[in-house]
Amino acid sequence: MSWGLAIWAATVAFGAAILAVTRPSAVHALLLLLAALISLGVGFFAMAANFAGAIQLLIYAGAVVAVFVFVVMTIDAGDEAMAAERELLRHAWRWPALIVGLSVVPVIFGIGGGAMGEGDPAPALASDLGLLMFGDWSAATELITLLLIAGMLGVRHLGRKLGPRLRERNPE
Amino acid sequence: MLAYLLLLVPLPPLGGFLLLALDPYRLDRRPVLALSLAAGIAPLVLFLPLAIAYFTGAVGDMIAPAFTLNFGQYEVALAMQLDPLSAIGASTVTVVASCVMIYAADYMSGARVADLRRFFALMNLFQAGMLSMVLAADSIVFFLGWELMGLCSFFLISYNMTSPRAFAAGQKAFVMTRIADAALLAGLLLLFLEATSVRMDELIPAGLAAEESRAAIIAVLLLVGALGKSAQLPFQTWLPTAMAGPTPVSALLHSATMVAAGAVLLARFAPLIEATPGVAAATAIAGVATALFGALCAIAQTDVKRLLAYSSISQIGYMLLAVGMGAPGVAMAHFVIHAFFKSLLFMAAGVLSHAGGGSTAIEKLRGTAYVAPISFATYTVGAAALAGFPILSAGWWSKEAILGAAVEAGPFGQFLWLVALGGAALTGVYAYRPVLCALRKPLHDAPKGHESWLAVAPLIFLAIMSVLGGYLVEPIIHEMGGHAPHAGLGIEVMGALAAITGLIGSVAVTFIPSWNARIKRARRLRAGMQMDAIYYAFLVRPYRRIVRLLSGRDGRLGKHIGEGPEAQEGGMGDPVGTATVVFGLWLARVVTAPFMPDRFDTVIMRGAREAQRAGLWTRRLQSGRLRDYALGFALGLGVLVILGWGMTWG
Amino acid sequence: MTALNILLVLSAGLFLAGLFGVAARRTLLMQLISLEVMLAGPALGFIAAGAHHGSIEGSAMFILVLGLAAAEVALGLAIYLHMRRATGGDSDAATRLRG
Incomplete structure (x- = not known):
């Protein structure tokens, strides 16, 4: 367990995230998001959460981002679109920055200031995770599976081809 | 248990009144007579054994509570009682009323059926009123019976509806006794305030314990009530004219029972008078x-x-x-x-x-x-x-x-x-x-x-x-x-x-x-x-003059309080009421004149417009834009985090 | 100030950065990316706390967050694709509910 590496990886992820949410280009933002997710995965490995790190890399940084990539591939990323996106961003960031900034000081001094109790840095095993997820937490697991099924059905519904009657009702 | 028999005593005449007055069966002459006679004599049959038992000492004083209600410290307890006064009074009333009813059955036999029904219905109601007044153990039933008698006397004196004299006589009796009744009501209410109860057995001690000046006022009010009902000086003028009613009416109402109600009242509250x-x-x-x-x-x-x-x-x-x-x-x-x-x-x-x-x-x-x-x-x-x-x-x-x-x-x-x-x-x-x-x-x-x-x-x-x-x-x-x-x-x-x-x-x-x-x-x-003439000259005429003065010759109140012939000729109504209306109209004119471009309305409408504007402004919060909601979410989060930080400070 | 403190501050920072993105960006796609960042923040916090206490619950919570994120991404992207034809992906243009 190397806390130093974990902190470094998390810091990188934070920086990448800041950049990701401020880039005008969707492609750049997606790449930066990918960077943030991968460095988080590295951090997880550094904290001996091997299973979490593995699925972070495989599913999050792999599958989820791949879905994003498919979508981003379809959008227009030309200079005009970039200019339009910059124009949209020019003034819009002030109020959100101010309001989000409200939370920064208490987070730094509230969470960062107090010392957490001594930990018990014993590495956790993936087998324990399985026992927990399908044992005590089975209800939560069931819930999240239901959520995934609901998501799948929702996507199926949203992605359907509109028939002539429905198209009339939804002219776009 | 025997006490509850008391509650039954005034009921037969009341039932007789209801049956005769509502007349659901279109009764003929003989049933009307039979019903009213039965209803008139039933109290005697009911009460006589009770009275005999009471006078021989077989039963003592008793109270039959009918209904009790508590309002904080005030107690409203309707009841009937058997005590020396009520026993004597009720025996007399039942005996005399029975005799009069029997007599009336013969005396009135020539009348039309409708008149007969009206007459006996009112006679029965009168009996019920007198009995409940005599037997009352609380001031409410007492006053109710008292007023019932006043009402019945009005209708019975005016029994001959074709005669204007009879109507005038009934009206006179009603108004004169009404003046006194107002005093009685005031007296009873003052007593009630002293006693916080309407029961006679608490009213009289409370009246005796009252402050001297207040006790005097109560006693005077009760006395005035008795004077009016009993046609004593200076209220006596209504009784001689009341003879316009049929003879049984005079025999029952204006000789033996109703006018004597004043004496019963004074006997009932005699300790207060003597005090x-x-x-x-x-x-x-x-x-x-x-x-x-x-x-x-x-x-x-x-x-x-x-x-x-x-x-x-x-x-x-x-x-x-x-x-x-x-x-x-x-x-x-x-x-x-x-x-x-x-x-x-x-x-x-x-x-x-x-x-x-x-x-x-x-x-x-x-x-x-x-x-x-x-x-x-x-x-x-x-x-x-x-x-x-x-x-x-x-x-x-x-x-x-x-x-x-x-x-x-x-x-x-x-x-x-x-x-x-x-x-x-x-x-x-x-x-x-x-x-x-x-x-x-x-x-x-x-x-x-x-x-x-x-x-x-x-x-x-x-x-x-x-x-x-x-x-x-x-x-x-x-x-x-x-x-x-x-x-x-x-x-x-x-x-x-x-x-x-x-x-x-x-x-x-x-x-x-x-x-x-x-x-x-x-x-x-x-x-x-010539008391009538004196009253007319010094009370009725000035009163009418005041009313006419207040309502104006052109009947200007007519458009406010009605278009009847009385309003047209200047109104013959009640000067206090008329004065109130006139004052109200004047006040309305004076007060509303400065506001003629209705300022209150303007203010209210401005408020309404402001509210609308505020609504429009508030609606912006519901922009439907995802960003704005996220911003609200961030704001709430920031506030909560600051709050949490503040609470765990140090 | 332990390592956990720093990590928690960073996780909160990730969350806030994502929140800023959701609030500041108008493009629906960028808001979805910001949402991913927002979800990553708590994930880091759970893992860090789990590691600190030597407990497996942190990882379990991360799995749940992951499931949530997967469902959200799927739906969000489907909505984006659906809306893009009408509004060009501008979330400000979609202010009305319509059946």
């Missing part, structure tokens, strides 16, 4: 003055019913005198005896005047003694009782008791006794006049009439009671917790002499032509000392 010496003296003075006044006016009457009306006024004056002298028991004794002989007199006079051709003028009674001998005999007995014929008549015993009570009450009482004695002598003078007149040989030979037994039976019963009632006087006084006054032989002889003097005077007035002519000339006296 305030000034009010007690005022009661006695009002009583004795009325007694003398009534007797004087009665002498001058040429109409037998009016004569009897003035005699009622006079006799109730005696009762008030007794209450004022601190002897409510004596007053109640006279109340009982008076109820017997006065209803007898009215009913017998009704039969006699029928025999004499339908007129109630005393002159027309001439010779009726030979036409209707039984009625005449009973009338004579009644007149003797009224005049207080020594020893033989019941009236003598009760009147002697009153005079004795006055004598015992000290020098002031002895003065009043002297006046009352004069009144008693005058009573003799007027009491025998119709008798002597009826005895005279008829001008034309009239065939011996037929006297219906239905009418005569109650007369005979009441005549017997008017003779034997003398034995009741002392027990009643004892029952009421008083003692029979023993004023000494000299006083009794004086009383007897007064009664005999009255008889002689009566003979003189009837048979000496010059005296008789003098009576016929005494118009002022006949009209009750």
